[in-house]
Amino acid sequence: MDFLFWRQWVVTLALSLTLVGAESPLPLATGGVVDFARDILPLLQSRCIECHGPAKQKSGLRLDDRMRMLQGGDDLGPSIRPGDSAGSPLIRVVSGLVPDKKMPEKGPALSVAEIGLLRAWIDQGAKGSESAKETAAPVPHWSFQPVRRPMIPVGYSKTINPIDAFVRAELKRKGIKPSSEADRTTLIRRLYSVMLGVPPTLEEVEAFRVDRRPLAFERLVDRVLEDPAYGERWGRHWLDVIRFAESNGFETNRERTTAWRFRDYIIQSLNEDKPYDQFVREQIAGDALGVDVATGFLVGGPWDIVGSPDPALTAQQRADQLDDMVNTTGTAFLGLTLGCARCHTHKFDPITHREYYAMTAIFGGVRQGERALPRSAEQEAALQMEIEQILVLEKRLEKYLPKPVKVTNTALLPPVNARLNEDSFPTISARFVRFTISSAGGGQPCLDELEVWSGSSNVALASHGTKATANGTLAGYEIHQLAHINDGRFGNTRSWISSVSDQGWIQLELPQIESIQRITWGRDREGLFTDRLATNYRIEVAESVGQWKTVSGSDLRQPIGVVKPKKPEYRFEGISETESREGKKWLSDLEEARKRREEFARTPMVHAGIFSQPKPAHRLHRGDPLQLREAVTPATLDLFQPVRMEESVPEQRRRLTLAHWITRSDHPLTARVIVNRIWQQHFGVGLVDTPSDFGRNGTRPTHPELLDCLADELVHPNRGSKEPMPLPWTLKRLHRLILCSATWKQSGTPRTEALRIDAGNRLLWRFQPRRLEAEGIRDTILAVSGSLNRTAGGPSFYLLDVDRENVYHYRPKEDFGPAESRRMVYAFKVRMEQDGVFGAFDCPDGSLVTPRRTASTTPLQALNLFNSRFILKQSDLFAERLKRESGASIRAQIQRGWELTYGRRPDRFETDRAEVFLRKEGLPALCRALLNSNEFLFIP
């Protein structure tokens, strides 16, 4: 009986035996036992797999094995429900029961017999399609397995640097000899280029060249690791990985003038060798760890600020922001392409569509913006001391006031102002505080924060347990929410607006009765908005509702804009000289104390995360922000010890939970990923050459055991050794291990026999020279010409002129002075627009994360480096330096030029050739050539 005939026969039999389901228009299931390989797979292959298989996954669906069918596609959930064919979307779709989704799209519909077979297979449990992966205990992808410290390869001493043991064992297997150690000059130039991004001075080169003591290099490494230039160099690498820039991107591209504080935070963290796990935690949840500035990481990405009443656009902009946060977190710390799961379940890695949205739930309360940093505990304590001091002095000075004036009772407070107002009153017990507004210049009144002080603590905060209610909130603005009134965050974007013009009230219910003395409030503490200001208000308190006592209000203030605040006029005449002297002294102390109060009250502004409790997140069908599917609660990824949270978990704790999960010492990815990033910046290529993809679609490490050895050493330093335990997660220790390896110190000279086997040097038989990056070239040129300005930190300098219109335009500058001669990591990093000289050197603009820079060679680079005003000026400065330092002797100038650019002396031929050139064309021309030369621009 041939196959088709058999199928027909079975169907006929089935029809005669099975009871027809009255309301089901489905073809009936075939009777008899169905075999997947024989009956089902050929059918799937001929009719389904073209669009839903390995090559294409229309609607995110694959039908080539059971697991994938159970996973389902974007639209209908799992395609099959084993045991329930009538309820399986696959059957419903091929039977034409789902409107607009009749499958297959191409060719004729499946026959009744074919559908019957599929039904029977599903009803019988959908067996037999398990791929080998599924039936055998699944072996997780290498990077999802725990890090295990490998044994040092056989034949290598345990005292040898483990890097060399693993690298050499692999070289030996391939029959390649390692290279000998590079000469001293090369080593120190390489060390400075790689670690600091600026060249060594001549004295440093010379001192190292002649240092014949043992461990001379190790000592040099220690010194270099303490050089603050290290943070400037490696901070730039990290800023690439996390797409840092100082403008918003897109068409408006406005500046973020306070984002530099985050850049400084990164540099400082590296310089102080902050443990990497702490560094990661701070960037994700620094607001919970007293390092708010670190949350600049979360909001460092591009931001489309073009607002529109169009809800689709607004939703899309927000979804893109969240995607940026999820994706950057995933790639930077975990080396995972989480963004791939935005529209559908990840095609290669075990990350479902739902898990992606569980991550968006973690970041759902994070918004972009500029805000004041909170006061530090020391600052707050100092502030309170000053306030007490002021009160004491004011009291003492009362006796110098003209008698008829009783300031304490009658002098009016200054008029309300939009930024910050303080209403003080004698200590009173309160459980409820009510702030009632009866005038706000015609608009709906706005408050950005209402603080109630018991001593030095703000008991109004929601985090303290205080609940806020109000008359009503202006609808439709996420930036104006009742929750903002006591969230501890300031500014218009964190404010509440009443639903009614010129009226409104806020009532705070404290968790228990508190003794309070002071209430502070404002319309916009960031000072950007002055409208909607409550000009008539009263403040009442009560221990229980109904027993309101008025404690302050606008009655006690001068009317706005009418009278200038009057300073009390102290008089020091007509009293004893001692009294007068004392009074004057107190007054001057008071003025000083007031100045200090201002000082201590102020905190810097920074572009950092602004946080609030988010609305529930939803899975978005195909990533479309208008197609909300089921609500999703926050959770970390399933691939390793997942932590799932309830919707009620506060916003901050969601991020903190994620941060702790990422930095677990047994997380399989975190340590491997950072070790690989560091390796990459040393050797040009990582052990894994897809540094931000450790998933199945990334490449495998060239030296998996070495990677694990270093990852384990990072997290569990010196495991098994008797030495005192060094700190875990310290990157400088990892650097030292790499730098002191023979592998790192190898010469860069290529060898034919090794090139033949491994031209790409992936096995590390030499240290492969590579061109410096944009920043390295600029910094090195400035250093050599003697004009590098080493001012560290602080606001960025500009390489571009800015037209600050609605849409910002940036034009590369041509002329640079000392301010622009700082290291390029301090240059204002604009999205899209690049520096006119160095932008062409594969300098990323921060629109996307750049885990590994491209290194192209282009004629535009040559034009910029040969013809720009920058290079000509530096050539002139370099020439002047040579004359200054080596006098009129041409040969001395040449020698000095060689030493400064190449770290070595010219040989006789070079000197002769240079002399002929110099005599004819002049010293600046020689300098122009040297600054353009490969030997100068390549890490040796």
Added chain:
Amino acid sequence: MSALQLRAALLDRRRFLGESGMGLGAIALTHLLSRQRLLGASVSGKEPIRPLISPGEPYAPRVAPLPARAKNVLVIFCSGACSHLDTFDYKPELIRRHGQPIPGGEKLITFQGEQGALNRSPWEFRPRGQTGKMISDLLPHLGALADELCFIHSMKGKTNTHGPGENFMSTGSALDGFPSLGSWLTYALGSEDQSLPAYVAIPDPRGKPQNSVNNWAPGFLPAAYQGTEFNATTPIRNLARPSGIPENRDQATRGFLRDLNERHASLYPGDSQLAARISSYELAARMQLTVPGVADLSSEPEHILRLYGADEGGSKVKDLRAAYARNCILGRRLVEKGVRFVQVFNGAYQTGGEGVSNWDGHKDILNQYGVHGPVLDKPTAGLLIDLKQRGLLDETLVVWCTEFGRMPTFQKGSLGRDHNPEGFTCWLAGAGVKHGFSHGATDEFGHRAVQDVVTVHDFHATLLHLLGLDHERLTYYHNGIERRLTDVHGEVIRPILA
């Protein structure tokens, strides 16, 4: 330099290079760019195109993997979102229902808010050419070429802000940071001429488009494939020999630099990166010689200037038109020399915001387009005629595009149209596409694309196809993903292919 000195210098150079026993000959360009890593699988399941690129010759022409219908591309990009309803998309129903509300309009919230009534174009539409294609009086010169053009009336975007919209049309992603179409093409195909940039972006004389250089940025592709920016008035940055350095000194310095580099390279035989930098200075020197000649329009005869409208000035419109016309002539000269990708912009944001110097006609479409139409019309038409009469249209694909369309209604309380990504028009002309052809349609008012809808991804897939590239195979690995110009979408629009 005396003969004796010259001889000494030459001898010296020979010694200089010969000292280590290896001259230039030893520097072999053997190791090709290290982009050879083959991934297990790309998402499309197709083998990615991996152009073999020697680092020293990033622009060497490369043969397209599939039969190519066009050799090079010239894009005219109207920045600010040019209204299809006032130019190429004739909607009789819109004229009939002028002044009436658009059905369902009360619920329509577009970029700037609520809609007013349906509004016919202030310009009449007339049948043009043999095909009788209806084109408005705003663009009579282009209208006269209707038989040459291949219209797509059913374009659909996915964002209604300019920055993301321009990104989407230029790079296939609404976000910043992705490689532009020209970068993809020059990465895949190189260029015919090795003394000119492979990819030139020509900004409007009034300034850069709304999303600025992101329109010609290389994104994550190597920087070699970024668009080189210059136009008829502003030369390539740092192209010219610096003033104050005489030519012979410049040459001598270049020669001395080459000696330094060759001597150094001889210590690293086979190192392609070192060799590439040496070549890049040679390429730069050739560009320095060639580009000014190409950019110098003084050799263009009077009748050509007249054809483009570059000969006339004296009024604001004519001055602007002449300046744009000179950019168009420059575009033709570059294509003529074999430059692979030329992108000419019409409209800018720098010198006048919303609608003033770009096509963003929210407030006063009659008066603003009254300027922009004539500025665009004659020079663009002249460009097409000129390309055709030189036989260049046989191998050049001309693309006219914009970031999205505009609404058939006027905005509430305004005399202009709001953004509309739901339906708009682009056209193609020249190599590989049908002539006098219209594909797809918007609804009766021109609001939404309804028939044979073409997404921007489809549009890009088609352009790549015409150049002999399968958009699913032209991929580049970045940050964990084999990226494509068309993301995971796009179908070639077969009906428009000639």
